[in-house]
Amino acid sequence: MLVWYICPMVAPPKIKHSKRRDEILRMAAQLFKEKGFAASTMRVLADRVGLEAASLYNHIRSKEDILAAICFGMAERYDAMMADLQREDISPIEQIKRLISNHIDLALQYPNETIVMDSEWSHMQREDRQRYRALISRYESQIINMLNTGMDNGSIALAHPRILMYSMLSSLKWLGAWYHPKREIPKEEINKTIQDLIIMGISQ
Amino acid sequence: MLVWYICPMVAPPKIKHSKRRDEILRMAAQLFKEKGFAASTMRVLADRVGLEAASLYNHIRSKEDILAAICFGMAERYDAMMADLQREDISPIEQIKRLISNHIDLALQYPNETIVMDSEWSHMQREDRQRYRALISRYESQIINMLNTGMDNGSIALAHPRILMYSMLSSLKWLGAWYHPKREIPKEEINKTIQDLIIMGISQ
DNA sequence: CCTACCGATCGGTAGG
DNA sequence: CCTACCGATCGGTAGG
Numbered sequence: 001m002l003v004w005y006i007c008p009m010v011a012p013p014k015i016k017h018s019k020r021r022d023e024i025l026r027m028a029a030q031l032f033k034e035k036g037f038a039a040s041t042m043r044v045l046a047d048r049v050g051l052e053a054a055s056l057y058n059h060i061r062s063k064e065d066i067l068a069a070i071c072f073g074m075a076e077r078y079d080a081m082m083a084d085l086q087r088e089d090i091s092p093i094e095q096i097k098r099l100i101s102n103h104i105d106l107a108l109q110y111p112n113e114t115i116v117m118d119s120e121w122s123h124m125q126r127e128d129r130q131r132y133r134a135l136i137s138r139y140e141s142q143i144i145n146m147l148n149t150g151m152d153n154g155s156i157a158l159a160h161p162r163i164l165m166y167s168m169l170s171s172l173k174w175l176g177a178w179y180h181p182k183r184e185i186p187k188e189e190i191n192k193t194i195q196d197l198i199i200m201g202i203s204q
Numbered sequence: 205m206l207v208w209y210i211c212p213m214v215a216p217p218k219i220k221h222s223k224r225r226d227e228i229l230r231m232a233a234q235l236f237k238e239k240g241f242a243a244s245t246m247r248v249l250a251d252r253v254g255l256e257a258a259s260l261y262n263h264i265r266s267k268e269d270i271l272a273a274i275c276f277g278m279a280e281r282y283d284a285m286m287a288d289l290q291r292e293d294i295s296p297i298e299q300i301k302r303l304i305s306n307h308i309d310l311a312l313q314y315p316n317e318t319i320v321m322d323s324e325w326s327h328m329q330r331e332d333r334q335r336y337r338a339l340i341s342r343y344e345s346q347i348i349n350m351l352n353t354g355m356d357n358g359s360i361a362l363a364h365p366r367i368l369m370y371s372m373l374s375s376l377k378w379l380g381a382w383y384h385p386k387r388e389i390p391k392e393e394i395n396k397t398i399q400d401l402i403i404m405g406i407s408q
Numbered sequence: 409c410c411t412a413c414c415g416a417t418c419g420g421t422a423g424g
Numbered sequence: 425c426c427t428a429c430c431g432a433t434c435g436g437t438a439g440g
Contacts, residue, residue, distance in 0.1 A: 003408075022239070035242075035245075036240055036241075036242055036327070037240075038242035038243035039241075039242035039327065040241055041417080041418070041419085042418080042419060042420080043417090043419095051425070051426090052425070052426055052427080053419085053420085054420080054421080054422095054425080054426070054427080055425045055426065056420095057419095057420070057421080058425070062419080062420080063419065063420090063421085066273065066396075094268040107325075109209065112246075119323060122240075122438090123240070123243065134403075143311070156279075157400070157404075159397045160389060160393060160394075160397050163389065163393075163394060163397040163398065164397070164401060166375075166378060166382055167375040167398060167401055170374040170375050170377070170378040171370075171371040171374050171375055173374070174370060174374040178370055185364060185366075185367065189364060189367075190367060192365045193364050193368065194367065194371060196405075197363070197364065197367075197368060197371055197405040197406065198405065200361075200404055200405045200406075200407075201401040201402060201404045201405030202404075203404075245433080245434070245435085246434080246435060246436080247433090247434085248433095255409075255410090256409070256410055256411080256437085257435085258409080258410070258411080258412090258436080258437080258438095259409045259410065261435095261436070261437080262409070266435080266436080267435065267436090
């Protein structure tokens with residue numbers, strides 16, 4: 001594992017991408033969201049996928065391997081989104097606006113994975129957990145930089161940027177926890193309401 | 205249990221309040237916060253309290269009993285705080301301001317219990333879980349009523365009140381997750397920053 | 409409050 | 425991908 005991470009040319013032992021593996025990860029995200037990682041069992045997961053528990057191990061290395069795949073998969077999506085955002089030449093306020101709607105898009109497209117990533121990451125083993133936390137810290141720093149730039153040019157009111165960042169992110173993270181695509185509020189209204197709330201809240 | 209809830213005069217079987225029980229609940233809140241409910245074991249809890257696992261059962265009925273005691277204990281505190289707030293004759297904006305600072309006070313006074321209540325409640329058994337959800341729903345409705353009153357009298361900008369309520373609560377809930385009393389931001393700055401953010405965000 | 413212990417269930421492996 | 429199974433550990437009880 002260590003060798004594989006340091007030298008990505010060496011493939012991890014025997015496990016590859018496959019439709020089956022993707023299906024296992026998708027069902028696992030749903031299960032982990034419902035019960036939490038620790039209370040989810042491989043037997044229940046296997047049942048939902050339509051396999052025996054032992055057969056899962058042809059597609060995944062361990063229970064923690066599934067969690068890591070979900071968390072890092074989502075972290076990469078958020079990371080790519082942030083990289084795109086940074087490449088655009090727009091004002092900090094406009095950056096924050098787009099960040100909000102991109103977050104909502106991802107949270108609604110991957111509701112289970114987003115919740116698992118945010119609330120189950122601590123169950124990864126030490127090495128993965130530290131690597132994951134480093135990614136998240138970098139992401140949070142990029143948001144703080146946006147806020148600081150806006151405070152410097154006077155478009156954002158002076159305030160503790162870390163508190164603003166956490167307030168913003170927590171409002172967005174919990175979308176997936178209460179949003180039910182069928183019978184609830186349309187995405188556009190969510191986007192407008194949260195954007196207005198946050199932008200009004202931070203504007204100078 | 206059902207009888208006890210309907211008719212509180214009948215005491216629940218044999219377990220009473222005691223210093224020891226309070227200590228177990230306090231250590232359990234810390235453990236559940238660290239590992240989550242499902243990944244916390246009675247043996248580790250017993251170890252932290254300084255007992256054998258079997259001895260815990262002289263003070264609590266079951267693992268779920270501990271979780272329920274923590275969740276309902278906190279729910280009562282939030283409920284009492286809300287009742288006090290409703291009794292005061294102040295404007296909706298002023299109510300929301302006080303609600304925010306009361307939330308921050310409770311989150312900083314009971315950081316472990318607040319996180320456990322918010323993120324582990326779903327591990328209670330059916331009956332307790334439903335009773336707990338009813339309490340929370342009522343609490344959320346009271347906040348929505350505040351917001352609606354403010355929108356009616358023109359002091360709060362028109363927006364979907366449920367989204368505002370969830371955004372507000374999630375900003376506050378996650379305080380305990382990243383606030384470290386020693387080396388971080390003073391409470392007053394947190395209070396001011398979050399109050400400004402939310403009040404500016406919702407004001408007309 | 410402890411020693412001793414139980415049935416159930418867990419993640420995972422062997423071997424085909 | 426399944427049958428068969430393992431060692432470990434879980435929440436909880438009996439009895440003192």
